[in-house]
Amino acid sequence: MIGAIAGDIIGSIYEWRNIKTKDFSLFSDNCTFTDDTILTIALADSILNNVPYVNKLKEYFHYFPTAGYGGNFYKWAASEYSEPYNSWGNGSAMRVSPVGFAYNNLATVLEKAKQSAEVTHNHPEGIKGAQATAAAIFLARTGNDKTAIKNYIETTFGYNLHVSLDKIRPTYKFDVSCQGSVPQAITAFLEADDYEDAIRNAISLGGDSDTIACITGGIAQAFYGEVPAFIQEQVRYILPERLKGVMEQFIVKYQ
Numbered sequence: 001m002i003g004a005i006a007g008d009i010i011g012s013i014y015e016w017r018n019i020k021t022k023d024f025s026l027f028s029d030n031c032t033f034t035d036d037t038i039l040t041i042a043l044a045d046s047i048l049n050n051v052p053y054v055n056k057l058k059e060y061f062h063y064f065p066t067a068g069y070g071g072n073f074y075k076w077a078a079s080e081y082s083e084p085y086n087s088w089g090n091g092s093a094m095r096v097s098p099v100g101f102a103y104n105n106l107a108t109v110l111e112k113a114k115q116s117a118e119v120t121h122n123h124p125e126g127i128k129g130a131q132a133t134a135a136a137i138f139l140a141r142t143g144n145d146k147t148a149i150k151n152y153i154e155t156t157f158g159y160n161l162h163v164s165l166d167k168i169r170p171t172y173k174f175d176v177s178c179q180g181s182v183p184q185a186i187t188a189f190l191e192a193d194d195y196e197d198a199i200r201n202a203i204s205l206g207g208d209s210d211t212i213a214c215i216t217g218g219i220a221q222a223f224y225g226e227v228p229a230f231i232q233e234q235v236r237y238i239l240p241e242r243l244k245g246v247m248e249q250f251i252v253k254y255q
Contacts, residue, residue: 003221007213018206097218100137129178
């Protein structure tokens with residue numbers, strides 16, 4: 001999970017200032033956590049304490065109400081209502097990495113990913129994005145190679161993972177849909193040499209940089225088995241205690 005959080009933090013300064021290169025500084029004084037991290041940790045808290053996803057998503061929103069949430073999520077989280085709003089946005093995929101790490105068979109991962117998504121993102125594409133991300137994490141951490149992961153995601157979810165980053169990058173624009181960002185994030189992982197390279201791939205695409213890097217980062221951590229120590233150190237430095245404490249509990253139990 002820390003791999004997803006690191007991707008969000010590193011990408012935070014590039015979301016509205018896209019770059020189309022892998023040559024950039026990973027951290028600056030302006031790097032911060034966003035809604036991607038907050039909602040990822042909300043799901044981790046839900047899993048750790050067996051509390052419904054909806055409760056924790058709303059709870060964490062109220063802890064950090066100005067973290068850059070999408071408009072529909074903000075209205076939902078701030079309201080007294082808990083019905084989903086049929087979103088196909090990539091919020092369901094950005095927050096799902098704890099599911100991919102916490103459960104020990106693929107069927108359970110897919111079901112829990114679906115449940116975590118449909119609290120808000122009950123559109124089929126919103127559910128698909130969460131399931132594909134969580135499945136990639138599960139397959140990556142259980143010893144599958146990249147070819148097997150790619151084949152499973154393409155066959156099961158219908159995403160096209162055959163377009164290279166070099167072909168995607170020149171024309172890729174900001175796209176908050178699952179269908180317009182999850183395949184690209186998975187491709188950034190597939191073309192990487194290590195965790196850091198995966199994050200650089202993701203951010204080099206432009207678009208919704210922090211979210212793409214968050215999705216990529218969770219999968220890359222699962223596959224490579226670790227996040228470089230200097231990146232982990234920066235994540236722990238940046239996170240407030242409320243978020244860091246839950247993250248550390250989750251790491252001890254599940255990673």
